[in-house]
Amino acid sequence: MKDIDALIAMMAKLPGLGPRSARRAVLHMIKKRALLMVPLADTLQHVAATARECVNCGNVGTADLCDICVADKRANGEICVVEDVADLWAMERSGVFKGRYHVLGGTLSALDAVGPDELRIPKLMERVSGEQISEVILALNATIDGQTTAHYIAGELETRGVAVTSLAQGVPIGGELDYLDDGTITAALKARKAL
Numbered sequence: 167m168k169d170i171d172a173l174i175a176m177m178a179k180l181p182g183l184g185p186r187s188a189r190r191a192v193l194h195m196i197k198k199r200a201l202l203m204v205p206l207a208d209t210l211q212h213v214a215a216t217a218r219e220c221v222n223c224g225n226v227g228t229a230d231l232c233d234i235c236v237a238d239k240r241a242n243g244e245i246c247v248v249e250d251v252a253d254l255w256a257m258e259r260s261g262v263f264k265g266r267y268h269v270l271g272g273t274l275s276a277l278d279a280v281g282p283d284e285l286r287i288p289k290l291m292e293r294v295s296g297e298q299i300s301e302v303i304l305a306l307n308a309t310i311d312g313q314t315t316a317h318y319i320a321g322e323l324e325t326r327g328v329a330v331t332s333l334a335q336g337v338p339i340g341g342e343l344d345y346l347d348d349g350t351i352t353a354a355l356k357a358r359k360a361l
Contacts, residue, residue, distance in 0.1 A: 170196070222293070224269030224286055226251050234258075240266050243300035247290065247319065249273055249307060257305060265303075268293060273311035274318055287319065294326055301329040308335050308353065 170192065177188035195203040219225070220232035227233060234240055244265030248254050254267045270285045282288065294302065302323055306312040320330045336354025337346060346354075 273315040304332040
């Protein structure tokens with residue numbers, strides 16, 4: 167039982183899983199040992215040995231350069247800057263963006279002593295200079311730190327001859343005003359456009 171409790175404790179550390187959910191998942195895996203637990207253990211071991219950060223953009227893959235960075239058709243002059251890999255994967259799920267990405271690894275934060283050199287901002291500037299980039303899309307979260315980071319990057323890119331854009335913010339498709347927070351309504355009102 168000690169080993170099973172240790173597995174439950176490890177599973178409970180995963181995002182979205184608490185002790186109860188972890189217990190249910192472990193019990194399910196034990197019941198389906200041959201179908202789930204053994205293949206999962208093999209896959210975890212393989213990924214632990216092969217996963218690495220892309221040296222160019224910061225995405226996660228199994229080679230020094232991720233699949234997006236090596237795809238010639240993605241070299242269209244556009245770089246979408248995101249805070250972390252989860253944001254990159256969310257953008258990829260939409261299937262809309264066809265350029266390349268740059269993962270910062272966080273946002274600027276004076277309180278946490280996170281400056282540009284603690285993030286991948288110098289690497290972004292290097293890429294803009296070396297990859298014939300025409301547009302940098304700032305897809306950073308609409309938080310104070312995200313907006314501070316976006317303004318800093320825009321300032322750094324101001325003299326480099328590239329267009330700097332950001333994702334639209336405001337009322338989501340299907341959103342009702344009554345359910346939106348004040349910040350979202352304010353952003354939507356400021357970003358209004360003619361019909």
